[in-house]
Amino acid sequence: xxxxxxxxxxxxxxxxxxxxxxxxxxxxxxxxxxxxxxxxxxxxxxxxxxxxxxxxxxxxxxxxxxxxxxxxxxxxxxxxxxxxxxxxxxxxxxxxxxx
Numbered sequence: 724x725x726x727x728x729x730x731x732x733x734x735x736x737x738x739x740x741x742x743x744x745x746x747x748x749x750x751x752x753x754x755x756x757x758x759x760x761x762x763x764x765x766x767x768x769x770x771x772x773x774x775x776x777x778x779x780x781x782x783x784x785x786x787x788x789x790x791x792x793x794x795x796x797x798x799x800x801x802x803x804x805x806x807x808x809x810x811x812x813x814x815x816x817x818x819x820x821x822x
Contacts, residue, residue: 727806729806730806731803731804731806731807734800734803735799735803738796738803739796741792741799742792742793745789745793745796748785748789752785752789759774759778762775
């Protein structure tokens with residue numbers, strides 16, 4: 724049997740932390756895009772073209788990772804809500820026992 728030692732507030736807090744990580748990831752990806760876009764000022768040739776194409780081919784991976792982080796944050800929020808609802812329901816059941 725599982726021992727639950729988490730509170731809804733803890734889950735909500737961790738979801739917020741995860742959203743912070745997502746924001747950092749998104750900011751890093753935006754900086755990386757700017758950096759790579761600026762390479763043509765210092766680098767010319769087929770190698771640059773191949774490098775940029777490789778980067779562009781990975782965009783969906785970066786986007787998927789960002790979306791996955793948000794999905795996990797939402798999952799934690801949902802778990803926090805369900806945990807709170809379950810606790811309240813149990814409390815109500817205990818209060819009404821014997822009435």
